[in-house]
Amino acid sequence: MDIQIEHECSQCGGKKVLSEATRFFSCSYCGVGSFILPDRISRLFIPPVIPSSDESSHLLVPYLRFKGTVFTVSSRGIAHRVVDTTQTAATMPSEIPPSLGVRPQAMKLQRAASNHRFSYLPKTIKNKVIFDKVINISNLINEDELYHLSYIGENISLIYLPLVSDGNVVRDAVTDRLICDHSKMEEALSLGAADSFKSGWQLDYLPSICPHCGWSLEGEGDGVAFICQNCDRAWELTRDGMVKIKWQMVDGGIQAHCYLPFWLINEAIPELNIISFADFITCVNLPMIPKQEWHQRDMSFWVPAFKISPKSFLRAGKQATVNQWKIEPGKGKKLSGFYPATLPSSEGIQAVKAILAKTTASPKKVFPFLPRIKMKSRGATLVYLPFFDKGHDWLQPETGIVIGKNNLRFGRSM
Ligand SMILES: [Zn+2]
Ligand SMILES: [Zn+2]
Secondary structure, eight states: OOOEEEEEOTTTOOEEEEETTOOEEEOTTTOOEEEEOSSSOEEEEOOOOSOOSSGGGEEEEEEEEEEEEEEEEETTEEEEEEEEEEEEOSOOOTTSOSSOTTHHHHSOEEEOOTTOOOEEOOOOSOHHHHHHHHHHHTTOOSSSOEEEEEEEEEEEEEEEEEEEEETTEEEETTTOOEEEEHHHHHHHHTTSOOBOOOGGGSOOEEESBOTTTOOBOOOOTTOSEEEOTTTOOEEEEETTEEEEEOEEEOOOGGGEEEEEEEEEEEOOBGGGTBOBHHHHHHHTTOSOOOOGGGGSSBOEEEEESSOOOHHHHHHHHHHHHHTGGGOOOEEOOOOTTBOOOOSOHHHHHHTHHHHHHHHOSOHHHHGGGGGGOOOOOOOOEEEEEEEEEETTEEEOTTTOOEEEHHHHHHHHTO
16 A cells, blocks of 8 residues: 655655655646655655654654565466565664554654654664565465566655654553653664764755756656656656656557566576577467567566556466567657556566466476576667557557556555
8 A cells, every 4th residue: 555655845845645656746726746766765754643752862763664575486487466564674672663564654754854863772783684574474485496586666664653652651652552661762762873864864856857857757756757748858767867768669550559668688597598589489488489580679677667467467477578569669659648657677687587487388498597697788679569448458450468447556566
């Protein structure tokens, strides 16, 4: 479930509630559009209700929130799970809840900012330890031999739970529930002193203008790639700012009412002797006879650039990759019906191994090689494919990809 964050415009201070996936927003007070750079981990807190005599005596306990899809490839096959959890990120007395449960979804959170004088407990547990716990909880790995594990489309943030000291005891500063004796908290504090707000925690913003021509860039709030209406250049919002990306499209004519974005990732896999598309078809043992020209066609993987259920994600990636020879993308030109790219290209590259695993008809020939494959791809091309309206579904005629409209809606909240 999505988290709602009370956001303050960096230009005019106007308040607006944003979803945690928001990367682009336009302020309804001053009209200024901004991008939120994705590099830093968001630091959010549940606003305290119980006042403290001195604000700095509100003690904020960190929880790591992980929301995303975990894919595994093991001797048992391919498995996936959508995970949405919070786990304590500091060594705490046992009375402190190990997870925040549904509390972050039940109320509007606020971003840590310099005007709050809270004491933030430091995060003392490494992400890796927390992720391993997430994997254990989701029951994805048993005794099987694990060949591959990836987190796709994940959203990671720190959410703080406010506590308040009240004489010799510590209370939950939202529910006023008694947590533990102050002495127990002192032990936890001895592991790392509490911090006040650090300037490095501040989010970075960029004005939403095309870096090439200065035209105002428009798009959906959860988009990660934007096309300039004026100069037709495409940009991806990355931790280094707006990066120019290559983009193409297949014009679907008047029948195409929706264009869905895919990342086209050129990737040879020498570990499996895959250089050309013909090598790929032979390696994954599909019942197709490679055409002569496929030997000259560089291998590329096609990964959905939007979030949908993991099952449909793998299936769409497989169908686009296997049927790529039927599509000839040309120069991109912005049309209506473009669906926003909501999955960054770096995540698309991380999904290649899972899509390779999904495609193969000979798991024993491919799966054991997955750990050895080194991904070399440094970039991806954004390609929009045309989809036709089939009532409850969108259909891509050349590749046969069918995507439920409900599934796309679900993907926006993933
Ligand atoms: Zn504003
Ligand atoms: Zn432009």
